[in-house]
Every structure is written in C-alpha cells, then in structure tokens.
Amino acid sequence: MSTKAFELAKESFAAFGVDVEAAIEKLSNIPVSLHCWQGDDVGGFDNDGALTGGIQTTGNYPGKATTPEQLMADMDKVLSLCPGKKKLNVHACYAIFEDGFADRDKLEPKHFKKWVEFAKERGMGIDFNPTFFSHPMQKDGLTLSHPDKEVRNFWIAHGKACIRISQYFAEETGIPCVMNIWTGDGFKDIPADRMGPRMRYRDSIEQILSEPFDFNKVKPCVESKVFGIGVEAYTAGSAEFALSIAAMNKDRCLPLMDNGHYHPTEVVSDKIPALLCFFDEIALHVTRPIRWDSDHVVLLDDETKEIAKEIVRCDALDRTYIALDYFDASINRISAWTVGFRSFQKALLMALCTPNALLAKLQDESNFTELMVMQEEVKMLPYGAVWAEYCARAGVAADASWFDEVKAYERDVLSKR
Ligand code: RNT
Ligand code: ZN
DSSP: OOOHHHHHHHHHHHTTTOOHHHHHHHHTTOEEEEEGGGTTTTOOSSSOSOOOSBOOOOOOOSOOOOSHHHHHHHHHHHHHHOOSEEEEEEEGGGOOOSSSOOOGGGOOGGGGHHHHHHHHHTTOOEEEEOOOSSSTTSBTTBSTTOSSHHHHHHHHHHHHHHHHHHHHHHHHHSSOEEEEEOOOOEESSOOSOSHHHHHHHHHHHHHHHTSOOOTTTEEEEEEOOSOBBTBOSEESSOHHHHHHHHHHTTTTOEEEEETTSSOTTOOHHHHHHHHHTTOSOEEEEEOEEETTEEEEOOOSOHHHHHHHHHHHHTTOTTTEEEEEOOOOSSSOHHHHHHHHHHHHHHHHHHHHTSOHHHHHHHHHTTOHHHHHHHHHHHTTSOHHHHHHHHHHHHTSOSSTTHHHHHHHHHHHTGGGO
16 A cells, blocks of 8 residues: 555665664554643643643633543544554643542542543553642642641652552553653742752652552653743752752652753753663653743654654663653644644654664764765655655554644534533
C-alpha cells in the first residue's frame, strides 16, 4: 500500500545508511505521555477552577471540558487524530469523586479508578502528578517548603498518597508510572533566606520518597523551574536543587527537565546527554517557552527537533520518559493538544531518520567541514514522505485534514457546552 513517494524516500535515506522501515517501527513503540490538563486549562475536578500557584493559562476559547466525561471524550478525539504510542498523564486534581469528596492529603486509588479504566481500555500506561497548586493549603505561595510544619505535613501526606496511587496505576496497567513532583514554591521579590526554604523542600521531598514503593514500577521525579508567575525572584526548586536531590536519591528518584524552565539561551537538548552520563533514567516535559511563558503548544521548531535528536542519538529511548506539557486556552483545545502531539511525533521521526552514526563519525574524525556540509544536506531529506507513510499505517491523516474533524467536533460537541 505504500506510495511511490515513500519508495523513493526510502532510497534517499538508504543512501545515507538510514533504514526508514526500522525508524517507523521504532517510532510506533515510543510512549509519549499526553497530559490531560490541556483539555480544561489545568482546572481539575477538585476545586473551583481558579488556577493559582506559579502557573497561568490565558484565553477563554469556548467549549472547554468541565466534567470527567467531557475531558475523556475530548482526549479520545485527540488520540484518534495522532499516530504513535500514547500514555496518559493525569494530575491529582483530576480525582473523580464517586462517593464523596476527599482532600488532597486523603486521596486514594479509588478516586482514579475511572482513569485506570480509560487507560486500560485504550492500552495506555499512566503517569501521575501530585497537585501542589490551586488549593487553600498552598499558603503564601508555598507548599512543601512552607515554614509552618502543618502546611508542609499536609503536602507531604499528599505526596505520599500520590506515591500509593502511582503504584496502583503501575500495577493495574503493567506499565511503570512516572510521578512528577513540581511545586511553584517561591517568592515574588528578593528573599531574605534562600537556603531555609530549600532545606525544608529537601526534607519534605525525602519524606515523600520514604513512602514504600517499587522503583521498577513507580518513577518519582523532581521538576525544576527558574521562575514562575508571581514568583519571579526565587523558586525553591531551582535547577541545581532538583538535580541534586535526584542525584542524592538515585535509588528512588529521577530528574525531570521541562524545556520551558530555563534561562532563554539554555537548551534542554544539551542537558539531556549531560544527565545521561550520570543517571540511568531521566524524564522530560516537552513544551515551548515564549518569553515569560513556559507552556505554549509544542511545534516542530528547532529545539523540539534537537531534543528528539538527542534522545535518539544517545540511544536513550528506553532511558527517557517523555511527557508533553503545555496549555493554551486561547485556541481550540483539541487542536492545540493534537498539534503538540503530532509535532513531537514528527520530531522523533526526523531524529530516527537522521544518519546519526555517519555524522558522529565525521565529528570523531575532526572532519568539521564535511560535518557542516552533511548536517545541512540531511535537513532536506524527504521526511514528509516517511511521515505520510507512518500516518497511513497508523490510520490517521498525514496532512492537516485532521483539522476538519476538529471543526466538526467543535460544531457538534464543543459549541453545545
Ligand atoms: C509548571 C510545570 C508543571 C505543570 C504541570 C501542570 O511550570 O511545568 O509541570 O505544567 O504540573
Ligand atoms: Zn512541566
């Protein structure tokens, strides 16, 4: 069934020693975690919907999901428009209360039963996130690093509850659950004590990690951030902090890098191989930073391609947990979700079709002139024909015709909400 264009592309790539059949096969087995929070602007179901605590969505495009059923239906639409292997990424604030409300420190596996059913029916694993924001116990912008022990204990209990829920997800699905700890803890203006909050943050995370779990099944991570909205001067979970805590607790914790969380000229693509020299496994949030915002929809831009390339050429596809993390409330959310997922699929496909060994050889031979020539040359290889074939085999549109379905869904479903 493959097209003439694909057959020709295959030959073009083969001339560089690239086996596109192998690339397609590989790509269809790389799990990429699809975050539920693009569907409702990080609202969740356990609070009044106001997003507080260092992150913000902007825009109010009509039709956002307000119930678990709507969110799941929307996500299903996205899944049907994207090729590739998906994993589900859920935040604790998306608990579904069938027999009464439970606060964050009292959450149990049963509050996520519906998500397990959803994931299992679709053959997906689940990743999880304690929600350290949008809650009254986040006091003065602080959670795990708050000076008041009562506040910290509430959030430590939340973290431990989430470890138990993560273990449940892993056991139910048979797929490891990445559990990511991110807090917006920090200060708007110049602090008088930078170390105190970090010492308390460290202690709280270590208490959470003391909850028993099987590290083969649950992969706790700590995500760093350079600054947040309303916490511009200082964040407790800085890059050095998060990396160090993961390094000091290597038998139970991974570092998580979100490429929207660094100074603008720093790139996560360069940090990936650095971390892989020291950690067996790492985790990523793939996003797109723009000025002060860390969470624009992922596109097929240079850094996205470079991130995918590093994962592939470090041979780290099974050492890297990939999750998407963006939320745009100003455009059709189904479309935003889909563009981001498809863009990262394209980036991975391009990385897998790049003659990485050939290029690395030129570098090792210090043949930098030819390396530059070849790096430019491979940019024009016919990736599009391979993408079209990959999508055809996955039963999804290769071109933008998927957007017709989004328009129909907007007309028939979203606009009626
Ligand atoms: C925020 C972090 C964090 C969140 C999610 C919702 O800057 O990137 O990962 O986006 O937990
Ligand atoms: Zn993130």
